[in-house]
Amino acid sequence: MSDLLTIELSYNNYHLLFPRIIISILLILGMVLLITNIIKRVKNGNLSTFNFKFFVDNFDKVKLFGTAVLLVVYASTLEIIGFIPASVIFMFLVTLLYIGNIRKRTIMISISNSLATTIIVWYVFGQLFDITLP
Amino acid sequence: MSIFEILTPLSVLLCFLGVFIGIVMGAIPGMTATMAIAIFLPLTYALDMIDSIGLLIGLYVGGISGGLVPAVLLNIPGTPSSLCTTFDGYPMTKKGEGEKALKVGITASIIGGFFSLTILYFFAPVLASVAIDFSSVEKFLIIVFALTVIASISKGSLLGGIFSGLLGMFISLIGTFTDNNEMRLVPPGLEDQLVYGFSLLPVLIGLFAIGQILQESEEGMKAASHQKIDLQKGNKNTQFSFKLFKNQKINVIRSSIIGTFVGMLPGVGGSAASITAYSQTKNFSKNPEKLGTGEPEGLVSSESANNGLIGGALIPLLSLGIPGDSTTAILIGAFLLQGIEIGPLFITSNQDLWSGIVFSLVIANIVMFILMFFSIKYFAKIVFIPKYLIFPIIVVACVVGSYAINNGVMFDVWTLLLFGLLGYIFPKIGVQIPSFLIGFILGTEAEKYFVDSLKGSSGDLTIFFTKGPIALVLWILIIGSVTYAIIDSRRTKKAAEQNAS
Numbered sequence: 001m002s003d004l005l006t007i008e009l010s011y012n013n014y015h016l017l018f019p020r021i022i023i024s025i026l027l028i029l030g031m032v033l034l035i036t037n038i039i040k041r042v043k044n045g046n047l048s049t050f051n052f053k054f055f056v057d058n059f060d061k062v063k064l065f066g067t068a069v070l071l072v073v074y075a076s077t078l079e080i081i082g083f084i085p086a087s088v089i090f091m092f093l094v095t096l097l098y099i100g101n102i103r104k105r106t107i108m109i110s111i112s113n114s115l116a117t118t119i120i121v122w123y124v125f126g127q128l129f130d131i132t133l134p
Numbered sequence: 135m136s137i138f139e140i141l142t143p144l145s146v147l148l149c150f151l152g153v154f155i156g157i158v159m160g161a162i163p164g165m166t167a168t169m170a171i172a173i174f175l176p177l178t179y180a181l182d183m184i185d186s187i188g189l190l191i192g193l194y195v196g197g198i199s200g201g202l203v204p205a206v207l208l209n210i211p212g213t214p215s216s217l218c219t220t221f222d223g224y225p226m227t228k229k230g231e232g233e234k235a236l237k238v239g240i241t242a243s244i245i246g247g248f249f250s251l252t253i254l255y256f257f258a259p260v261l262a263s264v265a266i267d268f269s270s271v272e273k274f275l276i277i278v279f280a281l282t283v284i285a286s287i288s289k290g291s292l293l294g295g296i297f298s299g300l301l302g303m304f305i306s307l308i309g310t311f312t313d314n315n316e317m318r319l320v321p322p323g324l325e326d327q328l329v330y331g332f333s334l335l336p337v338l339i340g341l342f343a344i345g346q347i348l349q350e351s352e353e354g355m356k357a358a359s360h361q362k363i364d365l366q367k368g369n370k371n372t373q374f375s376f377k378l379f380k381n382q383k384i385n386v387i388r389s390s391i392i393g394t395f396v397g398m399l400p401g402v403g404g405s406a407a408s409i410t411a412y413s414q415t416k417n418f419s420k421n422p423e424k425l426g427t428g429e430p431e432g433l434v435s436s437e438s439a440n441n442g443l444i445g446g447a448l449i450p451l452l453s454l455g456i457p458g459d460s461t462t463a464i465l466i467g468a469f470l471l472q473g474i475e476i477g478p479l480f481i482t483s484n485q486d487l488w489s490g491i492v493f494s495l496v497i498a499n500i501v502m503f504i505l506m507f508f509s510i511k512y513f514a515k516i517v518f519i520p521k522y523l524i525f526p527i528i529v530v531a532c533v534v535g536s537y538a539i540n541n542g543v544m545f546d547v548w549t550l551l552l553f554g555l556l557g558y559i560f561p562k563i564g565v566q567i568p569s570f571l572i573g574f575i576l577g578t579e580a581e582k583y584f585v586d587s588l589k590g591s592s593g594d595l596t597i598f599f600t601k602g603p604i605a606l607v608l609w610i611l612i613i614g615s616v617t618y619a620i621i622d623s624r625r626t627k628k629a630a631e632q633n634a635s
Contacts, residue, residue, distance in 0.1 A: 029296060078533070
């Protein structure tokens with residue numbers, strides 16, 4: 001019994017001990033969750049119908065994927081073209097995307113929002129507080 | 135010690151500013167107090183500890199309180215913690231008693247705030263002095279307890295909650311283990327970036343801010359409808375007066391206490407606090423059928439509970455180093471930035487800072503009350519600020535913050551986006567973000583205490599049971615919270631079945 005409850009410790013393996021335990025518990029829990037889910041499905045008789053919905057009904061494809069793409073592009077261009085140009089362009093496009101049309105008024109709002117934010121962030125963070133900007 | 139010896143004029147000013155910004159952000163539906171603090175955290179990098187605490191506490195108090203505005207006026211909780219405020223607040227607005235409802239809520243907020251502050255002030259040092267003698271065994275068990283509590287509160291799926299917490303722990307283990315300087319779990323090719331694992335702040339900001347933005351954009355960024363709201367109809371009945379609170383004494387005290395103690399439980403957020411307080415008010419009410427139709431009674435309980443939460447959530451943070459909710463989890467980040475370790479020794483070795491926190495809370499509550507009570511008409515307009523202006527600003531602030539946190543590391547921005555994506559996906563696949571976050575924050579410590587305990591017993595696992603009376607008490611608490619969860623989920627299942635049939 002006491003052998004079962006004793007873990008062999010060696011200095012070289014300290015770093016693997018805890019992660020191994022956590023992975024094991026995670027796997028067991030994952031299995032249990034999966035099995036209970038299957039049992040529930042068998043009971044309700046809908047084993048084969050898999051109607052898991054990831055997106056909400058009528059989700060806004062353009063805005064969701066647009067945001068995701070713009071975020072990645074923004075992050076990748078930051079260090080290449082610098083903080084101010086990247087942010088101004090990003091803010092302009094995102095605001096435009098969220099309003100969702102390209103009327104004159106929309107463009108004006110987007111431009112002012114992007115310029116104002118970028119300059120304020122640049123001034124407050126970069127100049128006033130001396131925080132590193134990309 | 136005089137208040138002015140500890141608080142600098144700058145910290146008072148920042149506290150003031152924090153409350154103001156907090157109210158504004160809390161009042162915008164979809165933005166939470168947690169998000170407000172996460173965004174402003176990088177800014178505190180350049181401030182002294184005491185000044186940044188003023189700002190962050192201000193944001194916390196303001197953010198939680200601001201959530202009441204859209205809850206009352208639009209039937210949308212501005213932050214999750216004002217969920218129950220909508221039950222009675224919105225019906226009052228429909229009756230033309232909007233201003234009265236808001237003022238009842240504000241007054242209940244400040245009472246709840248001060249109540250929990252008092253408990254914090256007396257209780258945290260006591261708890262800390264008990265915890266000072268804890269060895270690594272007890273510390274490990276406290277973390278286990280914290281995780282089971284979060285999981286047991288998360289309605290419906292205990293296993294899912296524990297799974298989420300462990301997943302968070304697992305992610306936090308990526309990187310180097312400091313004891314023997316060995317790297318583990320790092321994907322090939324990222325050894326340089328992940329030597330120390332993921333940075334806490336981009337993870338936090340990503341989960342809470344970017345995830346939220348992705349979710350809102352999925353829903354199409356619908357603006358709050360511009361309905362005309364009549365804040366106050368002319369007759370006397372609709373005016374606010376403090377006399378309203380005459381019959382609410384017990385209600386206020388009960389709700390504040392519930393809020394504070396729910397707040398103390400690790401990982402349990404404001405929504406749980408106000409729901410518990412609201413249901414208790416309903417149980418004890420003389421006319422429970424009226425609740426939900428626009429009774430100040432319900433408003434009082436929800437708002438005093440969610441402000442009571444603030445002091446409560448700070449108790450385990452400042453005495454044990456374990457965050458009471460996701461907002462205080464982010465506050466840990468603030469202390470880390472300043473190089474201050476939070477734990478049982480915190481209060482005794484940082485007396486000034488401890489008093490500073492208490493004073494900041496006092497000031498923040500007073501400022502919140504004055505600002506909101508006298509200019510609520512103007513704050514009521516905030517709920518109509520369009521999201522398409524706010525959200526792009528938040529994204530830029532998040533990116534700048536993540537980049538700056540380790541003095542210009544681009545990988546942190548990628549961490550931000552990765553966890554933003556996870557913050558969007560997790561709720562959809564049943565992973566609970568609060569559990570995940572607490573697991574992530576406590577993961578490395580849990581590992582350290584676990585390995586240390588085993589070192590002390592040369593590998594004997596029974597040490598976790600035989601260490602002493604405190605360990606046993608902790609085990610009883612752990613088993614108790616799990617049992618509670620099982621019984622509770624059975625009960626809800628039965629109730630659901632009865633409703634169905």
